[in-house]
Amino acid sequence: MLMANNMFPAVLAGIFLAAILAASMSTADSQLLVTAASISEDIYNQYINKKATDKQKLKVVRLAVILIAVLSVGIAFDPNSSVFGLVANAWAGLGAAFGPVVLLSVFWKRMNSFGAMAGMVGGAAVVLMWNVLEKTFVQVQIFQLYELLPAFIVSFILIVIVSSVTKEPSKEMLVTFEEVAVAAKN
Structure with missing residues (x-):
């Protein structure tokens, strides 16, 4: 101004x-x-x-x-909040919630909606918990790590576990998956 x-x-x-x-x-x-x-x-x-x-x-x-x-x-x-901090937290939450879902939906046809939901909720929850733990345990070195990494890993693991123990995607969904994969290669 x-x-x-x-x-x-x-x-x-x-x-x-x-x-x-x-x-x-x-x-x-x-x-x-x-x-x-x-x-x-x-x-x-x-x-x-x-x-x-x-x-x-x-x-x-x-x-x-x-x-x-x-x-x-x-x-x-x-x-105590800054634009940079808010944007970093937002990107961590988005990356952890949607990154593994996008990657696994493209490369793993066994993933289902239950696994995707578990990964999204779990990834976002880890970001929130990591921020609280970072402020609570300031001296603990591991909590200085950017929250996206542990949240991404937890989300990925949750998607694989939950998708593996719940029912497989329908045959129709698998056919669609194959059609999209073929179209992407061409």
């Missing part, structure tokens, strides 16, 4: 700062709405109330928007 005021006349600095604010707001509101809609459709409608009406789903979206906004403001005012 100081740089804009020093480099540009007041009117141009105002326009420049308004453009930055508009870009930030359009990104933030889109992320807020997508997250709230995902909570409504992917969690509430799939697992809590499969026969939810549009009116009920709209209430869930509105409540989710409020909760996510309050949580975001709380994180923003936390003096």
